[in-house]
Structures are given as C-alpha cells and as structure tokens.
Amino acid sequence: LDFSSNSLLEIPESVFSLLKLKTLDFGYNHNIKSVSDKIHQLQDLESLSLEVNDIEFLPPKFSMLQNLLSLNVSGNPIKDHLEIITKLPKLTKLDICENRCKEEQISIPNSIKNLKLLTYLDMSDCKLKDIPACIGELKNLEYLNLEKNEIETIDPAVGSLSNLVTLNLSSNKNLSAIPQTLGNLEKLEILNLYDCKSITVISDNLSKLKQLKTIELSNTQIEKIDFVYEMTQLENLKLFETKVIELNSKIKQLSNLEVLDIRLTAVTSLPTEIGALHKLKEIQFNTFKKPFPDSLCNLTKLEVLKGRF
Secondary structure, three states: OEOOOOOOOOOOHHHHHOOOOOEEEOOOOOOOOOOOHHHHHOOOOOEEEOOOOOOOOOOHHHHHOOOOOEEEOOOOOOOOOHHHHHHOOOOOEEEOOOOOOOOOOOOOOHHHHHOOOOOEEEOOOOOOOEEOHHHHHOOOOOEEEOOOOOOOEEOHHHHHOOOOOEEEOOOOOOOOOOOHHHHHOOOOOEEEOOOOOOOOOOOHHHHHOOOOOEEEOOOOOOOOOHHHHHOOOOOEEEOOOOOOOOOOHHHHHOOOOOEEEOOOOOOOOOOHHHHHOOOOOEEEEEEOOOOOOHHHHHOOOOOEEEEEO
C-alpha cells in the first residue's frame, strides 16, 4: 500500500485492519505527526516507510513488528528513543537520516547491537557526537553512512565490521582522527572522508585495505598519502584541496586507477610512473610548473585531462 507524496494529516485507522499487509509507505506526506499503537496489528509487515513527516515519537507497541525488515523514518524530528527500533530483531535496513529534532541530541544506544541482521544503516545528519563501541557488534553491516554529523570520536571497535563495503564519514568537521582499526575492514570498497577538515594524518595501517576502490580525501588537511599506494584495487583517488605536495613514484602500483583528482593541491607535476596506469580515464589538476612526462602518451584510455600550467 503506497500513500506516499500526498498531503495526509494522519494514517487512517482502517489501514491497521489490513492484517496481511507486507509493504506500507506513508513517506513524504510532510504532515503526519504520530503513529497509532494499533500498528502492532500488522504482524506480516516487512517494509515501512514514514520518511519526511513530522513524527516525534514511535508508539511503545511499535517494537512488536517482529517481522519488519526495512524501516525508513528519515526526515522526521524523531526524539532520542531509538531503543524501540532496536527491538526489531529481523531488521536489515534502517534509515533515520536527516533527523530534524532540535531539542535533543540523538545518540546511538548500546542496544543497537541487538540488530544482528542489519546490513544497511544511515544515520547521516543526526547531530551525532560520537560513535560508540557497540557499533562494532553489527557484524553483517555492509553500508554505514554517518556523514554531516558532529562526530568527534570513533571507537576502534568499528574495525570489527568485517562485512562493511561502504563507510561514509564525510562532512564531520570536528573529527580529527580515524581509528587505525579501519585497516581491518578487509571488504571495504568505498571510504569517504570528504570535508573532514580537522583530519591531518591517517594511519599507515589503512594500507591493508586491499579491496578499496574509492578513497575520498578532498577538503581534509592530509599531507602524506604513502598508505594509498598499497591499495592496489583503487579506482578513484580524490585529493582535491588537500595539503598533498607530490605524487610518489609508487603510484605505478595503482594499476586499476581510473580517476585522479589533485585540484587545489601543491602538486606541481606528474611522475614519469604515471604512464604505467593504463586504465586511467581522468586526470584533473590546477597548476603544473613542469611539462607532462612523455609517458603520459601511454594512457590510451584517457578521456579527461583538465588543468593549467
């Protein structure tokens, strides 16, 4: 049943008599302020979308939706009572991003470790201050989005997320360091640290991320990137507006690299070894003081070469 993108003021009572309902969508109605306790009658419900409304509280009996697999309550002013959600044992996808609650600071409850089957978690733009150790208990998690928060610390236990493929920490301007245990995330393919302006150093332990395909370091204060050259599966290297001053000859080890962005850095030339990157499709730079190396002519797949001298 899809009632999304209307201007409904409430969820009609009659909905709660549809006992075989599996999917219910009341997203983007903007005006719904509450959810009736009668929702617990929908025992077959597997997917519930309530995003972009005006809901502050979920009813106590909400936790009785024991077959719920997917829950989206993003864009609501949900107050800090996430324990109700953590009593849904079969939940695999949870989206609570863009929380509009202004009165209370949202935090990740210790009980989140009960969501053993969770594979997708989006808590971006929730004013989070820290990422506690309990997050490391979500062993099946594949996607974790924590961008646009106020995170200052991340517990090293995040390195226990052995199935994590995507980790987005972008736009956490108070985050000055990431735990070196991130190097233990053997399946990680995407690491996004864009606009984490306080990060100056990243541990060489991250060189163990052999499956990483994209690393976004733009708008950080990072200067040394030696750890990057060990990421042999890397396809996208984003260094826009960083403190990086040169590219090492070890860049030749990045044989799968397709995109290199070094705009607004102090890098003034490309190393000769750039010619070994035969899959490279795009190079973006700002100001080079030296000519291109002749080896650049080996890059027969290059589609974009953008910059100036």
